[in-house]
Amino acid sequence: xxxxxxxxxxxxxHPVDAKTGVSLMETAIANNIDGIEAECGGSCMCxxxxxxxxxxxxxxxxxxxxxxxxxxxxxxxxxxxxSRLSCQIKVTDDMEGMVVHLPAEQN
Amino acid sequence: MTDPVVIVGGGQAGVQLCxxxxxxxxxxxxxxxxxxxxxxxxxxxxSKSFLLDKIGEDKLPMRxxxxxxxxxxxxxxxxxxxxxxxxxxxxxxxxxRQPYSWLLMATGAAPRQLPVDGxxxxxxHCLRSLDDSRAIKARxxxxxxxVVIGAGxxxxxxxxxxxxxxxxxxxxxxxxxxxxxxxAPAISQWYQDxxxxxxxxxxxxxxxxxxxxxxxxxxxxxxxxxxxxDAQMVVVGIGVIxxxxxxxxxxxxxxxxxxxxxFCRTSDPFVFAAGDCANHPNPFAAVDRLRLESIQNATxxxxxxxxxxxxxxxxxxxxxxxxxxxxxxxxxxxDQGEHSLQMAGLSFDADEYVMRGESTAxxxxxxxxxxxxxxxxxxxxxxxxHMLARKLIEAGVSPGAEQAGDSAFDLKALLPSKA
Ligand SMILES: Cc1cc2nc3c(=O)[nH]c(=O)nc-3n(C[C@H](O)[C@H](O)[C@H](O)COP(=O)(O)OP(=O)(O)OC[C@H]3O[C@@H](n4cnc5c(N)ncnc54)[C@H](O)[C@@H]3O)c2cc1C
Ligand code: FES
Numbered sequence: 001x002x003x004x005x006x007x008x009x010x011x012x013x014h015p016v017d018a019k020t021g022v023s024l025m026e027t028a029i030a031n032n033i034d035g036i037e038a039e040c041g042g043s044c045m046c047x048x049x050x051x052x053x054x055x056x057x058x059x060x061x062x063x064x065x066x067x068x069x070x071x072x073x074x075x076x077x078x079x080x081x082x083s084r085l086s087c088q089i090k091v092t093d094d095m096e097g098m099v100v101h102l103p104a105e106q107n
Numbered sequence: 108m109t110d111p112v113v114i115v116g117g118g119q120a121g122v123q124l125c126x127x128x129x130x131x132x133x134x135x136x137x138x139x140x141x142x143x144x145x146x147x148x149x150x151x152x153x154s155k156s157f158l159l160d161k162i163g164e165d166k167l168p169m170r171x172x173x174x175x176x177x178x179x180x181x182x183x184x185x186x187x188x189x190x191x192x193x194x195x196x197x198x199x200x201x202x203x204r205q206p207y208s209w210l211l212m213a214t215g216a217a218p219r220q221l222p223v224d225g226x227x228x229x230x231x232h233c234l235r236s237l238d239d240s241r242a243i244k245a246r247x248x249x250x251x252x253x254v255v256i257g258a259g260x261x262x263x264x265x266x267x268x269x270x271x272x273x274x275x276x277x278x279x280x281x282x283x284x285x286x287x288x289x290x291a292p293a294i295s296q297w298y299q300d301x302x303x304x305x306x307x308x309x310x311x312x313x314x315x316x317x318x319x320x321x322x323x324x325x326x327x328x329x330x331x332x333x334x335x336x337d338a339q340m341v342v343v344g345i346g347v348i349x350x351x352x353x354x355x356x357x358x359x360x361x362x363x364x365x366x367x368x369x370f371c372r373t374s375d376p377f378v379f380a381a382g383d384c385a386n387h388p389n390p391f392a393a394v395d396r397l398r399l400e401s402i403q404n405a406t407x408x409x410x411x412x413x414x415x416x417x418x419x420x421x422x423x424x425x426x427x428x429x430x431x432x433x434x435x436x437x438x439x440x441x442d443q444g445e446h447s448l449q450m451a452g453l454s455f456d457a458d459e460y461v462m463r464g465e466s467t468a469x470x471x472x473x474x475x476x477x478x479x480x481x482x483x484x485x486x487x488x489x490x491x492x493h494m495l496a497r498k499l500i501e502a503g504v505s506p507g508a509e510q511a512g513d514s515a516f517d518l519k520a521l522l523p524s525k526a
Contacts, residue, residue, distance in 0.1 A: 029171065032178075034129075042166075045449070073491070
């Protein structure tokens with residue numbers, strides 16, 4: 001159960017105890033964090049679960065599949081180097097302390 | 108205290124209305140009625156990953172139970188709204204009367220029934236709800252063959268799922284190609300080849316005349332040409348009918364669904380409608396109005412209804428000119444076997460098709476044109492083409508046929524640069 005902190009665009013922090021094996025998107029939804037919309041329910045079809053992974057964590061995560069890469073180019077908020085689709089990342093034990101920033105707009 | 112916003116229907120549009128109202132800082136009460144016992148859930152997996160046990164029931168709810176109290180939404184499950192009193196602005200559920208300030212009709216649609224003898228036999232299924240999917244899943248475990256009636260998205264998704272579970276699958280459709288109403292002929296052809304290769308038997312241009320059984324259980328289907336085919340199970344996927352009976356009985360203008368204007372407003376100014384049940388004008392359609400059955404449409408219409416209800420509630424939108432209108436590009440997807448089909452735009456009466464990529468390479472797109480204007484793009488395993496198509500159609504940009512057909516040409520360059 002790693003602790004992961006989601007940070008809204010306005011700076012509000014939401015520390016949560018994440019379950020391993022569940023996606024970062026599902027973790028946000030389960031904790032009623034509004035900055036993730038996830039219109040397609042995690043099918044990698046909507047890019048409304050866009051997030052920015054803070055600092056070194058970005059490099060430590062498993063590389064993205066081409067689909068995620070393509071979808072990110074069309075997210076509502078401009079893609080950055082740290083951009084990921086949260087539905088495509090599964091929580092693992094070593095994510096303890098990870099910080100995930102959320103964009104102001106998802107659609 | 109003001110009366111709550113009341114939502115009839117706990118589905119995709121209903122949940123989105125709650126999300127969008129709260130996002131727009133609307134803080135009045137919200138009451139949502141659902142005829143189902145399950146809290147609002149994602150329907151797309153019901154014919155895909157859920158049937159294959161790739162995801163369990165725990166992954167289906169759209170939001171956790173805690174969402175509803177956290178957002179001050181009173182969710183009434185298993186409680187159908189039975190009538191609406193437009194004059195008194197109240198909905199009735201049995202003997203309960205619930206006043207509303209604004210009402211959203213988000214009742215969705217019901218599967219069209221197969222009009223043949225035997226359709227009521229046990230083992231004949233349709234697929235709309237979680238309960239339907241549970242029943243199909245349980246039955247699939249016990250049989251080794253099934254017949255699917257209807258080669259539309261849901262029929263083909265179920266066929267592909269059952270085939271990958273090792274079942275013998277036969278699909279009937281009276282049309283001469285699969286997904287005939289929705290995709291370009293070349294896409295139908297590619298999917299037919301794919302399903303045949305995986306071992307699904309396709310009976311296109313063929314109807315069944317009745318379903319036969321023994322002791323109330325389905326045992327076979329009778330084909331129109333007299334052939335009798337064994338069937339331990341039948342899944343019917345021949346489209347849906349909008350759930351508009353309640354609206355019609357209340358006196359709302361209905362015609363193939365609940366008729367709404369571009370603001371998602373019905374013939375009563377205090378009642379909105381969104382999703383599968385809403386017959387609406389759509390700037391991307393060649394017809395005056397239509398219904399769409401997609402996550403995109405339910406979500407985006409609910410966003411529009413929420414924006415308008417929030418504006419009206421704050422007293423800030425007495426004029427139509429300050430209301431938000433529905434103008435989102437339609438899109439849809441379907442997963443069959445290992446392949447991803449994505450559609451953007453509406454492909455009514457195209458007069459020209461252009462292929463980008465090679466259909467033999469298993470990832471390609473078909474661009475639909477009418478009089479040189481790009482109407483729609485169907486993409487097979489090409490998420491980039493799909494996302495780009497949504498942007499091109501939204502911007503009203505039509506790549507030339509040579510440009511669309513040339514994979515080396517960067518279509519993104521045609522998009523207006525972001526301001
Ligand atoms: C198996 C399946 C797979 C699908 N796959 C895809 C896909 O891959 N991509 C895609 O874009 N779309 C897909 N769709 C379509 C998509 O799910 C629908 O378009 C969407 O759910 C419509 O949302 P809605 O809110 O209009 O209706 P629904 O989600 O159907 O919700 C309507 C709800 O209202 C309830 N209701 C009706 N009458 C009353 C009443 N009087 N009182 C109270 N409650 C009432 C119903 O029981 C239902 O729960 C799929 C649909 C199905 C069934
Ligand atoms: S939830 Fe739709 S792409 Fe992640």
